[in-house]
Amino acid sequence: MYKNYSVIFTQRQKAELIASDFCESPASDEIIGQTIVSVISNGSETGGFMGYGGSDGNYPCETGYANILKVLETGSDVTDIRPGDYVFSLTSHKLYNRASAKDVFLVPVDFPPEKAALCRFPAVSMTAFLKSSIKPTESVMVCGLGIVGLMCAQTMQHCGYRVYAIDPNEKRLETARSCGLKYVASGIDTFDLQPKSIGLAIDCSGNDNAILSMIPYIRQMGDLALVGVPWRCTSEVSAHELLRQIFYSYLHVYSGWEWSLPRRPGEFDPNSNMRSMETALRWIIEDSIHTDGIYELFDPGDCGTLYPAIAAGQLEKPCAIFDWRRLKI
Incomplete structure (x- = not known):
């Protein structure tokens, strides 16, 4: 028994x-692990904490959605994961967790777990551009430079797009520049862009005015992806x-909700x-996506x-991470 x-x-x-x-003991297809670190989603968890869009009947509730675990036990049918693996x-944010072995994957034991856990955040917006028909020959715009x-x-720039990144917060802009983003500003007008010159705009702010301000720059038949959750009216x-x-503008507008993709690949949907x-x-380990200086434990x-x-x-x-190695118990 663990506490x-x-x-x-x-x-x-x-x-x-x-x-x-x-x-608890693991089922035949499960693992049990001790949490090393767990990352906080500033957007989703703040929505739950503040009670946006919900009632007091939602409480008490667990929170959290991305951890690095040290495996303690494995079920009888689990053959590719062993105790001691990361x-x-x-x-969720727990010292001990159980999970289906199909819903975890190995991370290098010698790589900083706090950096490995950040892989959750690029995946949030990857759903949006995997759905898009816009190719790297066109420019894209990203509004809102929180962690997502x-x-x-960074993901879009790594994939070859010219990325115009916008946020009114100067600290966020400094962080974005330190991560190697080339075109960063507090407002769209700073870039001297022509109207209808962007193929894809991705909103990660959930802000009404921010979304509206991007539309004149999206070309006809271009894409607008809404990744940031519109928790409340902001204008x-x-x-x-x-x-x-x-x-x-004949725009294609779609939700960037990450779970509109399947959890696991299928035969006809990789x-x-x-x-x-x-x-x-893999991109974080290769330092193609930069993580230095963007989180605090x-x-x-x-x-x-x-x-x-x-x-x-x-x-x-931009990001807070619970370090369970620091837990004073």
């Missing part, structure tokens, strides 16, 4: 580290204005979320003060 610890949203705008017993897992947008812009923009511009994350991990016991700071936009780095 487990979980980060729980116990009520709206309150996060606590809760202790419980963990005495794996990436789509599990930062990884999106007085009317639906009529948005729809009018979409209509007369693209999947697991493949996106494995590919992103925290003790999970600090969750009660960390989530309010994230919601208030007070973090110095």
Whole structure:
């Protein structure tokens, strides 16, 4: 039996580290692991923490969606993963987790686990451009340079696109430049772009005005992908204005929700979320996607003060990561 610890949203705008017993055994196709690090999604988890779009009946609830685990036990049918291996897992912020072996993949034991865990974020936006027909011969625009947008812009640039990255926050712009992004600015007008000159615009901000500001620069029959979750109304923009511009620009508009791709590849569909994350991990290891200086490690016991700071936009780095090696128990 292990003593487990979980980060729980116990009520709206309150996060606590809760202790419980963990005495589970893996099913035949499962693994059990001890969490080394778990990354925080500033967008999705802030939405859950603040209660955007939900009711108080949603609480208490677990949170978190990307960990590096050290495997402790494996089920009888698991042959390619062994105790002592490190794996990436789509599990929550817990000291001990269980997962299907089909939903994890090996990561190098000698590679920093906090960097390996970041492979979750490029995969979020990879769904958007895997759906797009726009090729690297055209330019793209990325709006919002939080951790998802930062990884999106890097991914697109690595794949050969000319990427125009926009965010009003100067700290985010500095981070983007330090990651090697070539065209970074606080506003679209800084780039002196011609109207209708972008093939694909990807919004990672969820901001009404930001989305509307990109549309005049997308060419006719171009693509607009909405990756950032529109948790709440952020402006007085009317639906009529948005729809009018979409209509007369003949735009293809689609959701960038990552789970619109299957979790695993199939015979006739090689693209999947697991493949996106494995590919992103390889690019991070190769330093094709830069991760130095973009995250900060925290003790999970600090969750009660960390989530309010994230919601208030007070973090110095784009990404916060729980380091379970720091847990004081």
